[in-house]
Amino acid sequence: MRSTIRIVALATAALVAAVAAAPARAAVKETGVYTKDQAAAGSKEYQAKCSRCHGANLEGVSAPALRGEASGLKGDSVGQALTFVSTQMPAGDPGSLSTAEYDDIVAYILARNGHPAGATALTPASAKKSTAKL
Numbered sequence: 454m455r456s457t458i459r460i461v462a463l464a465t466a467a468l469v470a471a472v473a474a475a476p477a478r479a480a481v482k483e484t485g486v487y488t489k490d491q492a493a494a495g496s497k498e499y500q501a502k503c504s505r506c507h508g509a510n511l512e513g514v515s516a517p518a519l520r521g522e523a524s525g526l527k528g529d530s531v532g533q534a535l536t537f538v539s540t541q542m543p544a545g546d547p548g549s550l551s552t553a554e555y556d557d558i559v560a561y562i563l564a565r566n567g568h569p570a571g572a573t574a575l576t577p578a579s580a581k582k583s584t585a586k587l
């Protein structure tokens with residue numbers, strides 16, 4: 454009888470530990486903050502408006518790389534990236550694109566940095582809420 458109680462207690466403790474650990478595991482899998490369609494549109498817009506200085510492959514030419522370890526955006530939040538791009542870029546003509554075009558281009562930059570696509574589109578409001586880092 455005593456040992457049965459102990460086994461039940463141990464099993465309960467294991468279950469509690471497993472449940473407590475679940476949110477931590479779930480947090481590792483990043484929820485996509487942009488759609489595939491946005492990244493596809495952003496790819497074309499990036500080539501037209503950004504690649505001249507940042508490189509066709511985001512590798513950096515006369516301007517910093519926007520991908521990988523050398524990326525000038527490394528460590529920035531999605532909100533910071535979108536705010537910077539939409540207010541400062543393209544250099545020489547900042548703010549010249551539509552809000553949707555800036556959203557698309559940042560979606561493309563996220564995709565090229567290994568961030569997953571998701572069900573909801575990137576917007577300035579959703580970008581601010583995202584905890585993902587470039």
Ligand code: HEC
Nearest residue numbers: 502503505506515516517524525526538542543544545558
């Ligand atoms: C005429 C050249 C030119 C074009 C076109 C251009 N950029 Fe830039 N961009 C620059 C330069 C130069 C810098 C570095 C500015 C600085 O460090 O002050 C820069 C910096 C950036 C940064 C910050 C990187 C860092 O190291 O901090 C981002 C992000 C960026 N550009 C995105 C874009 C996007 C997106 C587009 C297209 C909409 C674009 N740029 C178009 C020249 C350009």
